[in-house]
Amino acid sequence: MENETRQEEIxxxxxxxxxxKGYSAVTMRDLATTMNMKAASLYNHISSKQEILEKIIMRIARKFSVGMTxxxxxxxxxxxxxxKIIALHVEVSSQNIYGMAALNHDWMHLExxxxxxxxxxxxxxNDFKEILxxxxxxxEISPIKPDVMMFSILTTLRSLYLWIPKKEVIHLEELTNNLSKILINGIIKEN
Amino acid sequence: MENETRQEEIxxxxxxxxxxKGYSAVTMRDLATTMNMKAASLYNHISSKQEILEKIIMRIARKFSVGMTxxxxxxxxxxxxxxKIIALHVEVSSQNIYGMAALNHDWMHLExxxxxxxxxxxxxxNDFKEILxxxxxxxEISPIKPDVMMFSILTTLRSLYLWIPKKEVIHLEELTNNLSKILINGIIKEN
DNA sequence: GTCTATACCACGATAGAC
DNA sequence: GTCTATCGTGGTATAGAC
Incomplete structure (x- = not known):
């Protein structure tokens, strides 16, 4: 985190x-306390609480778009x-475990x-469904409803941020491989 | 919704x-407006905002516990x-599509x-993992890490509430069957 | 760039009339 | 059981000294 600007740190x-706690429950005073500042000082680096949310969410959303393209x-x-999509989610989620929470649950507070x-x-x-x-x-893929398949796979991938930090040592490649097996081949043992 | 008490309606x-909008972003004034009342009147039926959250979450959490037992x-x-666990989630989620959101995302605001x-x-x-x-x-089941399997299946099931209301006509039995196939057998076509 | 002080507003909740 | 009025607190954000 060297060479990080004060804005990036905030x-x-x-x-x-x-x-x-979620966007709405975090106050500028909470944020300032954690940063060892007063709330007013934050405004020398950012223009509003809303701006912080926008930067967190849109930055990650664009990474997913670029990856999908x-x-x-x-x-x-x-x-x-x-x-490759599974690997994309593991990579982006592991690099943004905190931001992913806002992306998934606080997007409705965007203005x-x-x-x-x-x-x-x-x-x-839509791109995801098209691939299915x-x-x-x-x-290549079972003729089950693509909607249900996409929902099942994508909600698992979108929740990765909840789970990656719990692993003691994170072997991201191993996680990607295990997830691919489970999501594509299922969990049943083939004989 | 006949014979519903005013408290249940609230x-x-x-x-x-x-x-x-999430628990924190909803005000008692918002709730009162939606109920066509004034905020003060809500307190004749409930004792605090926190009590509402408790009732929503704990009621559903107990249903899952009973089902798992x-x-x-x-x-x-x-x-x-x-x-059977998949069917339990489809049933409880479809009967509590709004409450499931609080269960999944607002539990941290419980006191x-x-x-x-x-x-x-x-x-x-723990019970889920034990079954795996x-x-x-x-x-019966592939020797992949039970942690990763549980995460994958359970996050899909926990997100059902996001997705069930989007179906025009909800064929819950068909959804249960499709989900079972996808989660257990995977999506790959077997030849 | 951080501070103190404060403006202005909305929050949850209560008191008491009807 | 609903209302008006209000209390005390704490929200985002700004002004201006240092």
Whole structure:
């Protein structure tokens, strides 16, 4: 965290507090206390509480969009594309375990950026579903409702931030492999 | 909703608001406006905002505990036990789509009931993991880390409330069957 | 860049008339 | 059982000294 600007530090600490109590329950006084400052001093670095939320959420949302674009444009099979999406979520979640909480649960408190956020999320879900549909058409994936499949896989991936920090030592590659097996092959033992 | 007491009505409406904005962001004035009352009048039916949260969360948490106890004490195979747990989540979630949001995201704002809630949740997760471990020992389930399996399945089940209301017509039995296939057999097509 | 002081407003909750 | 009025607290944010 060297060479981190004071604004970046505030945003990082705020994300941690938002994960613990949610955006609405965290006050500027809470944030200031954690930063060893007075609340008024925060405003030399950020213009509002809302701005902090916007930076936390939109930064991560854009990473997912960029990642999905890369996966879409590849020539991989659908199963490989899915594995790449799983790896994308493990990577982004592990690098933003606090911010992911705000992305998942505090997006409704966005004001000016609410529309742009919703657009990114809905585009992401459509791309995801499209990959599943292609997989079904190509005979790679079981012909179960793509909606239910996407919901099942994506909610697991979106909740990774709750769970990654609990691992003592985080073997991200191992986690990615285990998740791929479970989400793609299921948990039943094949004989 | 006939024969519903005024207190039950307040709790039901509050759960809906909590799902939309989170416990902290919903004010007693918001709740009163939605109920076509003044905020002060709410206090003739409930003693505090905190009491509303407690009733919403603890009621549902106890349903899951009761359901898990029934599954545990059966003589079913582990796979059948898992299917029963999936059905339990579909049932409880569909009957409490608003309350599930508070259960998942506002439990940290519990005060006196925080400890009891955490105990119920942790017991539930331990029972769930135990069933997976038995399944592995019995050769029914793939020998992947039970932690990762439980995380993957349980986060999907815990997020059902986000998704059930989006279905135009809810065929709960079909949803249960599709989810069982996806979570247990995976999405890959077997040839 | 941080501080003290404070403006202004909304919060949960209570008192007491009707 | 609902209302008006209000209490005490604490919210975001600004002004201006240092």
């Amino acid at each position: 945003i990082r600490v705020a994300a941690k507090l938002f994960k613990e 890369a996966v879409k444009s590849s020539n991989d099979s659908c199963i490989v594309k899915l594995k 000016a950026q609410l529309g742009p956020y919703k657009k990114l999320r809905s585009d992401y879900e 549909k292609e997989g079904i058409a190509a005979g | 709790i039901r409406v509050a759960a809906k608001l909590f799902k939309e 029934a599954v545990k004490s059966s003589n079913d195979s582990c796979i059948v036990k898992l299917k 006196a009931q925080l400890g009891p809630y955490k105990k119920l949740r942790s017991d539930y997760e 471990k038995e399944g592995i020992a019995a050769g």
